Amino acid sequence: MGNPSPTSPDSREPQAISSSDVTTTAKPDEISPPYTPNVMRFLEGTGISIPIAENYSSEDFYSDLLCNHLKVGTVRRGHVTCFTTVKPTITNAFGGLHGGAVAAIAERVAIATARTVVGEDKDMFLGELAMSYLSSATTDAELIVEGSVVRSGRNLTVIEVGFKMKETGKLVYSSHATLYNTPIAKL
CATH class of the missing domain: 3.10.129.10 (Hotdog Thioesterase)
Structure with a gap:
């Protein structure tokens, strides 16, 4: 385990994970940091950050x-x-x-x-x-x-x-x- 935090785990601020125009807010315990880059690359590959054309x-x-x-x-x-x-x-x-x-x-x-x-x-x-x-x-x-x-x-x-x-x-x-x-x- 890491160093103890002076605040409780529930009071930590959510971290923003962004990729291009996509931003997702999650608590640190909800996303496993080693897998985040892989997930973001997958989502970008499927076109998640491409804006929808007006029509x-x-x-x-x-x-x-x-x-x-x-x-x-x-x-x-x-x-x-x-x-x-x-x-x-x-x-x-x-x-x-x-x-x-x-x-x-x-x-x-x-x-x-x-x-x-x-x-x-x-x-x-x-x-x-x-x-x-x-x-x-x-x-x-x-x-x-x-x-x-x-x-x-x-x-x-x-x-x-x-x-x-x-x-x-x-x-x-x-x-x-x-x-x-x-x-x-x-x-």
Whole structure:
């Protein structure tokens, strides 16, 4: 252990750890100093300190971005099929479809699938979204995104969403969504 401090550990001032425009405040006991440079290099490598361009900070930009990549194939009761092509705008640093984009697409397809069995008189909200990233879909890969109702009842609907490579049929991402159905309040 180091030299005793004249003040108690709880009264120490938080230290600021900064990198470019990013500053994080943490108590000395919360960050292990030997690992801090490695973590900061990783975060900088992912672009955390790059400012967001003005046109990307508009309201619900992310949804607009995803909708430009998602095309509807078929819609049947309890089943929705969509198609997407992995473009650089929705890839991660390794050139694969970004995990956040996968989850956002899964959520959209799950809600659309649930709407095939849940009446318009009910409002829905996402209660759970579980993701399995089994493989990676790289830039320009074409994917088939299929949503299927697993169970639908009075108060909840469970949807399974699978992402398959169009060329091979290989399952690359899998999702399980639980949506809660509630009657729309009449005021």
